[in-house]
Amino acid sequence: MKIGIVCPYAWDIPGGVSAHVHDLAHALIRMGHSVSVLAPAELDEGLPDFVVSTGKPRAVRYNGSVARLSFGPITARKVSRWIEEGQFDVLHVHEPLAPSLSVLACWAAKGPIVATWHSSMDRSRMLLTLSKLALTAMEKITARIAVSEAARTTLVEHVGGDAIIIPNGVDTSAFKNAQPLEGWSGDGASLVFLGRVDEPRKGLGVLIDAWPKIRQQHPHARLLVAGPGDASSLLDSLNVEDAAAITFLGLIDSEVKPDVLASGAIYVAPNTGGESFGIVLLEAMASGTPVVASNLTAFQRVLDFGRAGATFINEDSESLARVINELLDNPDELHRLREQGRLRAHEFDWATVARSIVAVYESVHLPGVIVEPDFAGQMLGRLGRMRVTAPRYES
Amino acid sequence: MSTVDWFAIGTVVYLAWFLSHQAGRLDRLHHRIETSSSALDAHLARRAGLCAQMSACPGFDLASGSLLAQAAHDALACDVNALDDRMQAENALSQAIFDAFEDADDVNEYRQDELLTTLLDELVAASKRVQLSRRFHADAVRACRHIRDQRLVRLFHLAGHATLPTTFDFMDELPDTLS
Numbered sequence: 001m002k003i004g005i006v007c008p009y010a011w012d013i014p015g016g017v018s019a020h021v022h023d024l025a026h027a028l029i030r031m032g033h034s035v036s037v038l039a040p041a042e043l044d045e046g047l048p049d050f051v052v053s054t055g056k057p058r059a060v061r062y063n064g065s066v067a068r069l070s071f072g073p074i075t076a077r078k079v080s081r082w083i084e085e086g087q088f089d090v091l092h093v094h095e096p097l098a099p100s101l102s103v104l105a106c107w108a109a110k111g112p113i114v115a116t117w118h119s120s121m122d123r124s125r126m127l128l129t130l131s132k133l134a135l136t137a138m139e140k141i142t143a144r145i146a147v148s149e150a151a152r153t154t155l156v157e158h159v160g161g162d163a164i165i166i167p168n169g170v171d172t173s174a175f176k177n178a179q180p181l182e183g184w185s186g187d188g189a190s191l192v193f194l195g196r197v198d199e200p201r202k203g204l205g206v207l208i209d210a211w212p213k214i215r216q217q218h219p220h221a222r223l224l225v226a227g228p229g230d231a232s233s234l235l236d237s238l239n240v241e242d243a244a245a246i247t248f249l250g251l252i253d254s255e256v257k258p259d260v261l262a263s264g265a266i267y268v269a270p271n272t273g274g275e276s277f278g279i280v281l282l283e284a285m286a287s288g289t290p291v292v293a294s295n296l297t298a299f300q301r302v303l304d305f306g307r308a309g310a311t312f313i314n315e316d317s318e319s320l321a322r323v324i325n326e327l328l329d330n331p332d333e334l335h336r337l338r339e340q341g342r343l344r345a346h347e348f349d350w351a352t353v354a355r356s357i358v359a360v361y362e363s364v365h366l367p368g369v370i371v372e373p374d375f376a377g378q379m380l381g382r383l384g385r386m387r388v389t390a391p392r393y394e395s
Numbered sequence: 396m397s398t399v400d401w402f403a404i405g406t407v408v409y410l411a412w413f414l415s416h417q418a419g420r421l422d423r424l425h426h427r428i429e430t431s432s433s434a435l436d437a438h439l440a441r442r443a444g445l446c447a448q449m450s451a452c453p454g455f456d457l458a459s460g461s462l463l464a465q466a467a468h469d470a471l472a473c474d475v476n477a478l479d480d481r482m483q484a485e486n487a488l489s490q491a492i493f494d495a496f497e498d499a500d501d502v503n504e505y506r507q508d509e510l511l512t513t514l515l516d517e518l519v520a521a522s523k524r525v526q527l528s529r530r531f532h533a534d535a536v537r538a539c540r541h542i543r544d545q546r547l548v549r550l551f552h553l554a555g556h557a558t559l560p561t562t563f564d565f566m567d568e569l570p571d572t573l574s
Contacts, residue, residue, distance in 0.1 A: 112434075136423070
């Protein structure tokens with residue numbers, strides 16, 4: 001099948017959506033499909049040959065943070081040309097409400113269009129983004145996918161209609177052969193935490209509060225913390241020995257991530273909120289490290305409600321200490337979680353996820369029908385850019 | 396001109412814009428429904444075809460084979476436009492698939508045969524395409540009916556002679572042994 005994928009965010013800047021598109025494109029190519037990805041890119045050199053760049057993105061404030069998006073009349077022309085030349089069987093746009101390439105592509109094309117919703121937004125923000133004209137673009141979408149229950153709820157409540165859920169994928173092969181870092185064994189009483197250390201929602205504070213209680217029962221326990229930020233204020237409450245048992249790695253490369261995850265007997269995810277999926281949990285499980293996570297709905301789903309990992313009461317350090325102490329005393333249960341975790345991660349492997357996405361392509365694809373330019377839609381798009389996006393830009 | 400005149404002109408302009416906007420939306424949705432219902436038709440035909448093919452295989456159980464063949468034939472023989480008949484026939488075919496493959500031991504037995512295994516995998520794939528395309532079709536139909544139910548849209552006959560689209564409702568679950 002000939003598939004055109006549109007990524008609204010810069011290809012060469014790390015981010016959830018661009019990583020998803022990157023992995024999806026590779027998985028589809030491995031399955032033998034012909035893929036072209038349209039995305040903004042900071043640099044023209046060094047792009048894979050299946051990526052078509054629309055040029056340098058502009059930094060704009062969008063959905064609570066600075067996003068690198070692409071828009072404007074010249075970009076719109078590039079989008080239509082790409083659709084015209086691509087002769088795609090299916091067009092797959094990502095995050096169609098972001099004021100960038102995806103919505104331009106919806107306006108510029110007609111035919112089988114699949115869209116994937118990634119983020120969940122609150123109502124006020126959604127209403128700002130959703131003008132009537134943006135909705136007209138949404139009406140051309142044939143099949144809608146949401147990556148999580150939260151993303152689906154946002155879509156169903158604010159846009160209406162239905163969406164099927166296909167979760168994010170993990171490239172388990174990158175994690176399968178992970179080896180513990182030097183000086184760490186991957187067993188014993190060692191814990192791993194990954195994430196920004198001074199971001200309260202990542203929950204390192206909850207783990208630090210539980211730390212003395214864990215050290216009391218397991219005096220040899222050590223903690224490996226990987227992630228950027230300044231944690232000095234968190235350590236004030238600890239005595240010297242407990243603080244010395246914590247190793248800070250700072251920001252780590254994505255290549256050493258599997259090894260960091262494999263360095264602990266337990267991976268701890270004390271996040272207090274704001275997680276819609278929890279891909280890092282699956283990465284830890286794929287590296288063979290059992291997971292203890294807060295009981296956020298998203299995490300419980302990933303952990304298959306306790307079958308593939310243990311949970312504690314969110315923001316409750318007593319509960320966290322108890323769960324970890326019990327697990328460290330119970331090697332059989334740790335072993336069971338390691339095996340179950342591996343199996344669970346495999347269910348989210350990109351090969352499996354990509355097959356579900358191809359099933360959606362096949363269910364909307366009609367032999368002899370390809371994605372064509374929609375000139376009326378482009379006129380509408382030109383009007384729409386003024387209405388939908390102009391008031392929202394601060395560059 | 397007086398304020399009343401301006402108000403009247405404004406109302407007419409707004410009404411004209413609103414009507415053309417809704418007409419554009421309806422046109423896009425009708426187009427989408429055409430595509431989604433053709434896709435659903437294609438996947439249903441494929442599913443029935445595979446059932447007929449399987450029932451004729453030498454390794455297939457005669458009794459469930461004849462039930463499956465009859466249901467598949469009925470589904471294929473239906474008049475494309477007789478929606479109620481078609482829904483009933485597709486429902487019966489889903490039921491026949493259920494009856495034929497509900498038993499895990501039977502399915503394992505069929506999986507010993509190379510041809511049946513290939514056909515079975517294709518049937519599972521086709522049934523999942525049916526599930527997906529039926530959902531996507533229903534989604535488009537709902538959006539379209541939502542607009543067509545609006546009073547102004549009905550008053551001005553914006554939908555023209557296009558028939559009111561309907562969802563295609565039938566049981567499309569697969570037995571646990573196949574999903």
